[in-house]
Amino acid sequence: MLSVKPYLRSLKLNPDMAIDYDAYPFSIPAVRELEQIEFHPEVTFLVGENGAGKSTLMEAMAIAWGFNAEGGTRNARFSTADAHSELHSYLRTVKSFKRPRNGYFLRAESFFNLATYEEELEEGAGRVHHSYGDKGLHRQSHGESFLALLQNKFQPDGFYMLDEPEAALSPNRQLTALAIIHKLAQDRCQFIIATHSPILLAYPHARIYLLDQSGLAETRYEDTEHYTTTRHFLNNPAAMLEQLFAEENEDD
Template sequence: MLAAKPYLQSVRIRPDAEVDYDAYPYSIPAVRELGLLEFHPDVTFFVGENGSGKSTLLEGIALALGYSPEGGTRNFQLATTQSVSPLHEVLRLARSFRKPRDGYFLRAESFFNVATFMDEVGYLESYGGRSLHARSHGEAFMALLIHKFRGQGLYLLDEPEAALSPQRQLAALSAIHQLVQDKSQFIIATHSPILLSYPHARIIRFGSTGLAQVAFEDTEHFAVTRDFLNNYPRRLEQLLQDAPGDGPAGSHT
Protein backbone atom coordinates (compact mmCIF):
# COMPACT_ATOMS: atom_id res chain seq x y z
CA MET A 1 0.00 0.00 0.00
CA LEU A 2 1.37 3.42 -0.96
CA ALA A 3 2.06 5.88 1.85
CA ALA A 4 0.95 9.51 1.52
CA LYS A 5 4.16 10.75 3.11
CA PRO A 6 6.59 12.09 2.25
CA TYR A 7 4.49 14.68 0.44
CA LEU A 8 7.74 16.02 -0.99
CA GLN A 9 9.87 13.02 -1.87
CA SER A 10 12.96 14.46 -3.53
CA VAL A 11 14.51 17.42 -5.33
CA ARG A 12 17.11 17.68 -8.06
CA ILE A 13 18.19 20.08 -10.79
CA ARG A 14 16.46 19.19 -14.05
CA PRO A 15 18.89 17.33 -16.33
CA ASP A 16 17.76 19.44 -19.29
CA ALA A 17 18.20 22.78 -17.48
CA GLU A 18 20.76 25.20 -18.88
CA VAL A 19 22.83 26.06 -15.82
CA ASP A 20 25.98 28.14 -15.47
CA TYR A 21 27.78 26.44 -12.60
CA ASP A 22 30.20 29.34 -12.32
CA ALA A 23 27.35 31.73 -11.45
CA TYR A 24 25.43 32.14 -8.18
CA PRO A 25 23.65 30.17 -6.79
CA TYR A 26 24.88 27.18 -8.83
CA SER A 27 28.47 27.91 -7.82
CA ILE A 28 27.64 27.02 -4.20
CA PRO A 29 29.09 23.51 -3.68
CA ALA A 30 25.90 22.14 -2.11
CA VAL A 31 23.84 23.35 -5.07
CA ARG A 32 26.39 22.34 -7.69
CA GLU A 33 26.61 18.82 -6.20
CA LEU A 34 22.91 18.54 -5.35
CA GLY A 35 22.31 15.32 -7.27
CA LEU A 36 19.11 13.65 -6.03
CA LEU A 37 18.21 14.78 -2.51
CA GLU A 38 15.58 12.55 -0.88
CA PHE A 39 13.51 13.74 2.07
CA HIS A 40 12.49 11.94 5.23
CA PRO A 41 8.74 11.33 5.61
CA ASP A 42 8.75 13.18 8.93
CA VAL A 43 11.59 15.68 9.40
CA THR A 44 14.58 16.62 7.25
CA PHE A 45 17.12 19.13 8.58
CA PHE A 46 19.51 21.26 6.53
CA VAL A 47 22.64 22.21 8.49
CA GLY A 48 25.82 24.06 7.59
CA GLU A 49 27.74 27.29 7.97
CA ASN A 50 26.33 30.64 6.90
CA GLY A 51 26.58 30.85 3.13
CA SER A 52 26.61 27.07 2.64
CA GLY A 53 23.40 27.16 0.62
CA LYS A 54 20.83 25.63 2.97
CA SER A 55 18.52 28.68 2.99
CA THR A 56 19.04 29.15 -0.75
CA LEU A 57 17.90 25.60 -1.48
CA LEU A 58 14.98 25.83 0.96
CA GLU A 59 13.87 29.06 -0.71
CA GLY A 60 14.18 27.44 -4.14
CA ILE A 61 12.01 24.51 -3.04
CA ALA A 62 9.42 26.85 -1.52
CA LEU A 63 9.17 29.00 -4.66
CA ALA A 64 8.96 25.89 -6.86
CA LEU A 65 6.01 24.79 -4.69
CA GLY A 66 4.27 28.13 -5.24
CA TYR A 67 5.08 30.01 -2.03
CA SER A 68 5.86 33.72 -1.82
CA PRO A 69 9.53 34.73 -1.37
CA GLU A 70 8.50 36.33 1.94
CA GLY A 71 6.90 33.14 3.25
CA GLY A 72 3.40 32.40 4.48
CA THR A 73 0.85 30.11 2.88
CA ARG A 74 0.50 29.56 -0.86
CA ASN A 75 -2.54 31.87 -0.78
CA PHE A 76 -0.29 34.65 0.52
CA GLN A 77 1.74 36.45 -2.12
CA LEU A 78 3.96 39.28 -0.88
CA ALA A 79 7.27 40.05 -2.58
CA THR A 80 9.08 43.03 -1.07
CA THR A 81 12.52 41.47 -1.51
CA GLN A 82 14.47 41.57 -4.76
CA SER A 83 17.11 39.07 -3.65
CA VAL A 84 15.39 35.89 -4.84
CA SER A 85 17.71 33.50 -6.66
CA PRO A 86 16.62 31.78 -9.91
CA LEU A 87 17.22 28.31 -8.47
CA HIS A 88 13.51 27.46 -8.28
CA GLU A 89 13.26 27.72 -12.06
CA VAL A 90 15.47 24.67 -12.63
CA LEU A 91 14.37 22.39 -9.78
CA ARG A 92 12.48 19.17 -10.35
CA LEU A 93 10.37 18.11 -7.37
CA ALA A 94 9.05 14.58 -6.92
CA ARG A 95 5.81 14.58 -4.93
CA SER A 96 3.46 12.08 -3.35
CA PHE A 97 0.27 10.95 -5.06
CA ARG A 98 -1.54 12.75 -2.23
CA LYS A 99 -1.32 16.50 -1.71
CA PRO A 100 -0.83 17.83 1.83
CA ARG A 101 -3.92 19.42 3.34
CA ASP A 102 -1.90 22.29 4.81
CA GLY A 103 1.40 24.06 4.19
CA TYR A 104 3.54 27.01 5.22
CA PHE A 105 6.91 28.55 4.40
CA LEU A 106 8.55 30.40 7.32
CA ARG A 107 11.46 32.76 6.78
CA ALA A 108 12.64 34.20 10.08
CA GLU A 109 14.16 37.23 8.32
CA SER A 110 10.92 38.26 6.60
CA PHE A 111 8.32 37.12 9.14
CA PHE A 112 7.89 40.75 10.26
CA ASN A 113 6.55 41.62 6.79
CA VAL A 114 4.12 38.69 6.88
CA ALA A 115 2.90 39.72 10.34
CA THR A 116 2.38 43.30 9.16
CA PHE A 117 0.29 42.12 6.21
CA MET A 118 -1.81 39.89 8.49
CA ASP A 119 -2.54 42.93 10.66
CA GLU A 120 -3.49 45.05 7.65
CA VAL A 121 -5.98 42.53 6.27
CA GLY A 122 -7.25 41.50 9.70
CA TYR A 123 -6.73 37.79 9.03
CA LEU A 124 -5.77 36.80 12.56
CA GLU A 125 -8.18 34.01 13.51
CA SER A 126 -5.77 31.33 12.31
CA TYR A 127 -2.99 32.92 14.38
CA GLY A 128 -4.86 32.70 17.68
CA GLY A 129 -7.00 35.82 17.20
CA ARG A 130 -4.32 38.34 18.23
CA SER A 131 -2.02 40.57 16.26
CA LEU A 132 1.36 38.93 15.71
CA HIS A 133 2.94 42.31 16.45
CA ALA A 134 1.26 42.28 19.88
CA ARG A 135 3.47 39.31 20.79
CA SER A 136 7.18 38.77 21.04
CA HIS A 137 8.87 37.23 18.01
CA GLY A 138 9.01 33.90 19.81
CA GLU A 139 5.35 34.05 20.84
CA ALA A 140 4.36 34.84 17.26
CA PHE A 141 6.24 31.82 15.95
CA MET A 142 4.70 29.55 18.59
CA ALA A 143 1.30 30.86 17.49
CA LEU A 144 2.12 29.52 14.04
CA LEU A 145 2.97 26.07 15.36
CA ILE A 146 0.03 25.82 17.72
CA HIS A 147 -2.76 27.68 15.89
CA LYS A 148 -1.88 28.12 12.22
CA PHE A 149 -0.41 24.71 11.38
CA ARG A 150 -3.40 22.37 11.11
CA GLY A 151 -1.67 19.05 10.49
CA GLN A 152 -1.41 16.76 7.47
CA GLY A 153 0.82 19.49 6.09
CA LEU A 154 4.15 20.20 4.45
CA TYR A 155 6.02 22.87 6.42
CA LEU A 156 9.25 24.58 5.32
CA LEU A 157 11.02 26.44 8.13
CA ASP A 158 14.11 28.60 7.66
CA GLU A 159 16.02 29.07 10.95
CA PRO A 160 12.94 29.10 13.23
CA GLU A 161 15.18 29.12 16.32
CA ALA A 162 16.08 32.75 15.59
CA ALA A 163 12.92 33.72 17.46
CA LEU A 164 13.06 31.16 20.24
CA SER A 165 14.66 30.88 23.66
CA PRO A 166 16.05 27.43 24.55
CA GLN A 167 12.88 26.69 26.53
CA ARG A 168 10.71 27.72 23.58
CA GLN A 169 12.84 25.54 21.29
CA LEU A 170 11.93 22.59 23.49
CA ALA A 171 8.27 23.57 23.24
CA ALA A 172 8.63 23.88 19.46
CA LEU A 173 10.15 20.41 19.33
CA SER A 174 7.10 19.02 21.12
CA ALA A 175 4.72 20.89 18.79
CA ILE A 176 6.60 19.62 15.73
CA HIS A 177 6.29 16.07 17.04
CA GLN A 178 2.54 16.43 17.53
CA LEU A 179 2.21 17.66 13.94
CA VAL A 180 4.35 14.77 12.67
CA GLN A 181 2.02 12.42 14.54
CA ASP A 182 -0.79 14.15 12.63
CA LYS A 183 0.75 13.13 9.28
CA SER A 184 2.85 16.25 8.70
CA GLN A 185 6.27 16.60 7.06
CA PHE A 186 8.89 19.23 7.90
CA ILE A 187 11.97 20.49 6.07
CA ILE A 188 13.95 22.77 8.39
CA ALA A 189 17.13 24.78 7.91
CA THR A 190 18.58 25.30 11.38
CA HIS A 191 21.60 25.92 13.60
CA SER A 192 19.82 24.66 16.73
CA PRO A 193 21.21 21.51 18.38
CA ILE A 194 17.94 21.29 20.32
CA LEU A 195 15.81 21.04 17.18
CA LEU A 196 18.37 18.76 15.52
CA SER A 197 17.88 16.21 18.31
CA TYR A 198 14.48 15.19 16.93
CA PRO A 199 14.67 11.38 16.77
CA HIS A 200 15.03 9.56 13.44
CA ALA A 201 15.20 12.81 11.44
CA ARG A 202 17.37 12.99 8.32
CA ILE A 203 20.15 15.56 8.76
CA ILE A 204 21.76 16.85 5.57
CA ARG A 205 25.05 18.72 6.02
CA PHE A 206 25.84 21.44 3.49
CA GLY A 207 29.59 21.77 3.11
CA SER A 208 32.46 22.70 0.82
CA THR A 209 32.27 19.37 -1.00
CA GLY A 210 28.49 19.22 -1.36
CA LEU A 211 25.88 17.37 0.68
CA ALA A 212 26.23 14.53 3.16
CA GLN A 213 23.81 12.80 5.51
CA VAL A 214 25.08 12.81 9.09
CA ALA A 215 23.99 11.57 12.50
CA PHE A 216 22.99 14.09 15.17
CA GLU A 217 26.05 13.29 17.30
CA ASP A 218 28.31 13.89 14.30
CA THR A 219 27.09 17.42 13.62
CA GLU A 220 29.30 20.35 14.51
CA HIS A 221 26.32 21.85 16.36
CA PHE A 222 26.22 18.93 18.80
CA ALA A 223 30.00 18.61 19.19
CA VAL A 224 30.73 22.32 19.73
CA THR A 225 27.79 22.85 22.11
CA ARG A 226 28.64 19.78 24.21
CA ASP A 227 32.32 20.69 24.35
CA PHE A 228 31.62 24.27 25.37
CA LEU A 229 29.08 23.40 28.08
CA ASN A 230 31.31 20.67 29.52
CA ASN A 231 34.44 22.82 29.47
CA TYR A 232 33.16 26.40 29.42
CA PRO A 233 35.66 27.96 31.94
CA ARG A 234 38.60 26.70 29.90
CA ARG A 235 36.97 27.49 26.55
CA LEU A 236 36.17 31.04 27.68
CA GLU A 237 39.74 31.53 28.84
CA GLN A 238 41.06 30.32 25.48
CA LEU A 239 38.63 32.51 23.54
CA LEU A 240 39.12 35.69 25.53
CA GLN A 241 42.80 35.68 26.52
CA ASP A 242 43.88 36.81 23.07
CA ALA A 243 40.82 38.89 22.19
CA PRO A 244 41.70 41.85 19.93
CA GLY A 245 42.02 45.16 21.75
CA ASP A 246 42.65 43.67 25.16
CA GLY A 247 45.05 45.62 27.29
CA PRO A 248 45.64 46.73 30.86
CA ALA A 249 42.43 47.57 32.67
CA GLY A 250 41.47 51.21 32.28
CA SER A 251 44.06 51.86 29.56
CA HIS A 252 43.13 53.92 26.48
CA THR A 253 44.82 54.29 23.13
Protein backbone atom coordinates in the same frame (compact mmCIF):
# COMPACT_ATOMS: atom_id res chain seq x y z
CA MET B 1 -1.05 0.60 0.20
CA LEU B 2 1.03 3.59 -0.93
CA SER B 3 2.24 5.95 1.78
CA VAL B 4 0.97 9.53 1.62
CA LYS B 5 4.16 10.93 3.14
CA PRO B 6 6.58 12.31 2.36
CA TYR B 7 4.64 14.89 0.38
CA LEU B 8 7.95 16.07 -1.04
CA ARG B 9 9.89 12.87 -1.67
CA SER B 10 13.06 14.12 -3.33
CA LEU B 11 14.60 16.81 -5.50
CA LYS B 12 17.59 17.29 -7.73
CA LEU B 13 18.89 19.70 -10.33
CA ASN B 14 17.23 19.27 -13.69
CA PRO B 15 19.90 17.64 -15.89
CA ASP B 16 18.22 18.93 -19.04
CA MET B 17 18.86 22.59 -18.20
CA ALA B 18 22.03 24.47 -19.08
CA ILE B 19 23.71 25.66 -15.90
CA ASP B 20 26.47 28.23 -15.40
CA TYR B 21 28.26 26.82 -12.37
CA ASP B 22 30.32 29.99 -11.96
CA ALA B 23 27.21 32.11 -11.41
CA TYR B 24 25.22 32.47 -8.19
CA PRO B 25 23.61 30.39 -6.74
CA PHE B 26 25.34 27.49 -8.54
CA SER B 27 28.70 28.82 -7.34
CA ILE B 28 27.67 27.69 -3.82
CA PRO B 29 29.24 24.24 -3.31
CA ALA B 30 26.11 22.68 -1.81
CA VAL B 31 24.09 23.81 -4.84
CA ARG B 32 26.77 23.01 -7.40
CA GLU B 33 27.19 19.48 -6.04
CA LEU B 34 23.47 18.88 -5.56
CA GLU B 35 22.67 15.46 -6.98
CA GLN B 36 19.59 14.33 -5.11
CA ILE B 37 18.03 14.89 -1.70
CA GLU B 38 15.74 12.22 -0.29
CA PHE B 39 13.40 13.65 2.33
CA HIS B 40 12.30 11.93 5.53
CA PRO B 41 8.54 11.34 5.79
CA GLU B 42 8.43 13.38 9.00
CA VAL B 43 11.40 15.70 9.60
CA THR B 44 14.42 16.63 7.46
CA PHE B 45 17.03 19.14 8.63
CA LEU B 46 19.46 21.28 6.63
CA VAL B 47 22.50 22.39 8.63
CA GLY B 48 25.70 24.24 7.87
CA GLU B 49 27.67 27.40 8.47
CA ASN B 50 26.39 30.85 7.55
CA GLY B 51 26.64 31.21 3.79
CA ALA B 52 26.55 27.46 3.14
CA GLY B 53 23.35 27.83 1.10
CA LYS B 54 20.64 26.63 3.51
CA SER B 55 18.32 29.59 3.05
CA THR B 56 19.00 29.72 -0.69
CA LEU B 57 17.98 26.08 -1.05
CA MET B 58 15.00 26.46 1.29
CA GLU B 59 13.75 29.47 -0.66
CA ALA B 60 14.06 27.61 -3.97
CA MET B 61 12.24 24.56 -2.63
CA ALA B 62 9.51 26.75 -1.18
CA ILE B 63 8.94 28.60 -4.46
CA ALA B 64 8.99 25.31 -6.39
CA TRP B 65 6.25 24.07 -4.04
CA GLY B 66 4.19 27.19 -4.63
CA PHE B 67 4.91 29.21 -1.49
CA ASN B 68 5.66 32.92 -1.46
CA ALA B 69 9.43 33.59 -1.42
CA GLU B 70 9.09 35.65 1.78
CA GLY B 71 6.88 33.16 3.59
CA GLY B 72 3.28 32.34 4.39
CA THR B 73 0.79 29.94 2.86
CA ARG B 74 0.43 29.19 -0.85
CA ASN B 75 -2.19 31.97 -0.89
CA ALA B 76 0.18 34.68 0.38
CA ARG B 77 0.60 37.41 -2.20
CA PHE B 78 3.09 40.05 -1.12
CA SER B 79 6.65 41.07 -1.93
CA THR B 80 8.92 43.61 -0.27
CA ALA B 81 12.07 42.77 -2.26
CA ASP B 82 12.57 40.92 -5.51
CA ALA B 83 15.77 39.30 -4.30
CA HIS B 84 15.22 35.57 -4.66
CA SER B 85 17.37 33.52 -7.02
CA GLU B 86 16.15 31.54 -10.01
CA LEU B 87 17.28 28.25 -8.49
CA HIS B 88 13.67 27.07 -8.14
CA SER B 89 13.29 26.88 -11.91
CA TYR B 90 16.24 24.46 -12.11
CA LEU B 91 14.83 21.99 -9.56
CA ARG B 92 13.13 18.74 -10.43
CA THR B 93 10.91 17.56 -7.58
CA VAL B 94 9.28 14.20 -6.88
CA LYS B 95 6.05 14.58 -4.94
CA SER B 96 3.55 12.25 -3.32
CA PHE B 97 0.45 11.15 -5.20
CA LYS B 98 -1.56 13.07 -2.59
CA ARG B 99 -1.26 16.77 -1.88
CA PRO B 100 -1.32 18.01 1.73
CA ARG B 101 -4.37 19.99 2.85
CA ASN B 102 -2.27 22.60 4.66
CA GLY B 103 1.13 24.21 4.28
CA TYR B 104 3.30 27.10 5.38
CA PHE B 105 6.75 28.55 4.76
CA LEU B 106 8.18 30.21 7.87
CA ARG B 107 11.19 32.36 7.05
CA ALA B 108 12.65 34.04 10.10
CA GLU B 109 14.38 36.89 8.25
CA SER B 110 11.18 38.08 6.54
CA PHE B 111 8.64 37.17 9.23
CA PHE B 112 8.11 40.85 10.12
CA ASN B 113 7.06 41.53 6.52
CA LEU B 114 4.68 38.58 6.64
CA ALA B 115 3.17 39.82 9.91
CA THR B 116 2.59 43.24 8.34
CA TYR B 117 0.90 41.58 5.35
CA GLU B 118 -1.36 39.61 7.71
CA GLU B 119 -2.25 42.81 9.60
CA GLU B 120 -3.28 44.46 6.32
CA LEU B 121 -5.48 41.48 5.50
CA GLU B 122 -7.11 41.77 8.91
CA GLU B 123 -7.89 45.44 8.36
CA GLY B 124 -9.29 44.72 4.91
CA ALA B 125 -11.27 41.50 5.27
CA GLY B 126 -11.01 40.48 8.93
CA ARG B 127 -11.03 36.90 10.20
CA VAL B 128 -7.26 36.57 9.94
CA HIS B 129 -6.21 36.91 13.57
CA HIS B 130 -8.19 33.82 14.56
CA SER B 131 -5.57 31.82 12.67
CA TYR B 132 -2.97 33.04 15.17
CA GLY B 133 -4.89 32.70 18.42
CA ASP B 134 -7.09 35.80 18.00
CA LYS B 135 -4.15 38.16 18.50
CA GLY B 136 -2.28 40.01 15.79
CA LEU B 137 1.30 38.94 15.17
CA HIS B 138 2.57 42.51 15.68
CA ARG B 139 0.78 42.57 19.05
CA GLN B 140 2.96 39.75 20.33
CA SER B 141 6.68 39.46 20.98
CA HIS B 142 8.80 37.90 18.25
CA GLY B 143 8.97 34.59 20.08
CA GLU B 144 5.29 34.62 21.00
CA SER B 145 4.30 35.23 17.39
CA PHE B 146 6.42 32.28 16.22
CA LEU B 147 4.75 29.99 18.76
CA ALA B 148 1.30 31.39 17.93
CA LEU B 149 1.96 30.41 14.34
CA LEU B 150 3.01 26.87 15.26
CA GLN B 151 0.18 26.38 17.73
CA ASN B 152 -2.66 27.83 15.68
CA LYS B 153 -1.81 27.96 11.98
CA PHE B 154 -0.13 24.58 11.61
CA GLN B 155 -2.74 21.84 11.20
CA PRO B 156 -2.72 18.08 10.42
CA ASP B 157 -2.17 16.89 6.86
CA GLY B 158 0.39 19.61 6.28
CA PHE B 159 3.69 20.33 4.56
CA TYR B 160 5.75 22.85 6.50
CA MET B 161 9.07 24.50 5.69
CA LEU B 162 10.85 26.37 8.48
CA ASP B 163 13.94 28.50 7.88
CA GLU B 164 15.75 29.11 11.20
CA PRO B 165 12.63 28.94 13.43
CA GLU B 166 14.86 29.09 16.53
CA ALA B 167 15.77 32.72 15.73
CA ALA B 168 13.11 34.07 18.10
CA LEU B 169 12.78 31.16 20.52
CA SER B 170 14.40 30.65 23.92
CA PRO B 171 15.70 27.14 24.72
CA ASN B 172 12.48 26.34 26.59
CA ARG B 173 10.37 27.56 23.69
CA GLN B 174 12.47 25.51 21.29
CA LEU B 175 11.50 22.45 23.33
CA THR B 176 7.88 23.54 23.08
CA ALA B 177 8.30 23.86 19.31
CA LEU B 178 9.76 20.35 19.18
CA ALA B 179 6.73 18.98 21.01
CA ILE B 180 4.40 20.71 18.52
CA ILE B 181 6.40 19.42 15.56
CA HIS B 182 6.30 15.89 16.95
CA LYS B 183 2.53 15.97 17.48
CA LEU B 184 1.98 17.22 13.94
CA ALA B 185 4.46 14.73 12.46
CA GLN B 186 2.30 11.99 13.98
CA ASP B 187 -0.73 13.61 12.36
CA ARG B 188 0.30 13.28 8.70
CA CYS B 189 2.63 16.30 8.53
CA GLN B 190 6.06 16.64 6.96
CA PHE B 191 8.68 19.22 7.97
CA ILE B 192 11.80 20.51 6.24
CA ILE B 193 13.80 22.72 8.61
CA ALA B 194 16.98 24.75 8.18
CA THR B 195 18.46 25.38 11.61
CA HIS B 196 21.49 26.12 13.78
CA SER B 197 19.79 24.79 16.91
CA PRO B 198 21.26 21.67 18.55
CA ILE B 199 17.97 21.38 20.45
CA LEU B 200 15.82 21.14 17.34
CA LEU B 201 18.36 18.88 15.63
CA ALA B 202 17.91 16.33 18.43
CA TYR B 203 14.51 15.31 17.03
CA PRO B 204 14.71 11.50 16.87
CA HIS B 205 14.99 9.64 13.57
CA ALA B 206 15.19 12.86 11.54
CA ARG B 207 17.31 13.00 8.38
CA ILE B 208 20.07 15.61 8.56
CA TYR B 209 21.89 17.04 5.54
CA LEU B 210 25.09 19.01 6.03
CA LEU B 211 25.87 21.80 3.58
CA ASP B 212 29.54 22.78 3.46
CA GLN B 213 32.44 23.55 1.09
CA SER B 214 32.48 19.97 -0.18
CA GLY B 215 28.80 20.00 -1.11
CA LEU B 216 25.83 18.35 0.54
CA ALA B 217 25.77 15.03 2.39
CA GLU B 218 23.69 13.20 4.99
CA THR B 219 25.17 13.20 8.48
CA ARG B 220 24.43 12.05 12.04
CA TYR B 221 23.28 14.37 14.79
CA GLU B 222 26.33 13.53 16.92
CA ASP B 223 28.63 14.43 14.01
CA THR B 224 27.24 17.92 13.49
CA GLU B 225 29.32 20.87 14.62
CA HIS B 226 26.21 22.17 16.38
CA TYR B 227 26.19 19.16 18.67
CA THR B 228 29.95 18.80 19.24
CA THR B 229 30.62 22.50 19.84
CA THR B 230 27.69 22.86 22.23
CA ARG B 231 28.66 19.70 24.11
CA HIS B 232 32.30 20.76 24.47
CA PHE B 233 31.29 24.21 25.64
CA LEU B 234 28.78 22.99 28.23
CA ASN B 235 31.20 20.35 29.54
CA ASN B 236 33.86 22.95 30.29
CA PRO B 237 32.92 26.54 29.38
CA ALA B 238 35.83 28.11 31.31
CA ALA B 239 38.48 26.12 29.45
CA MET B 240 36.86 26.73 26.07
CA LEU B 241 36.57 30.47 26.68
CA GLU B 242 40.17 30.65 27.89
CA GLN B 243 41.35 28.97 24.69
CA LEU B 244 39.12 31.19 22.54
CA PHE B 245 40.32 34.43 24.12
CA ALA B 246 43.94 33.31 23.92
CA GLU B 247 43.57 32.66 20.20
CA GLU B 248 42.01 36.11 19.74
CA ASN B 249 44.95 37.74 21.57
CA GLU B 250 47.42 35.89 19.32
CA ASP B 251 45.59 37.18 16.24
CA ASP B 252 45.91 40.75 17.54
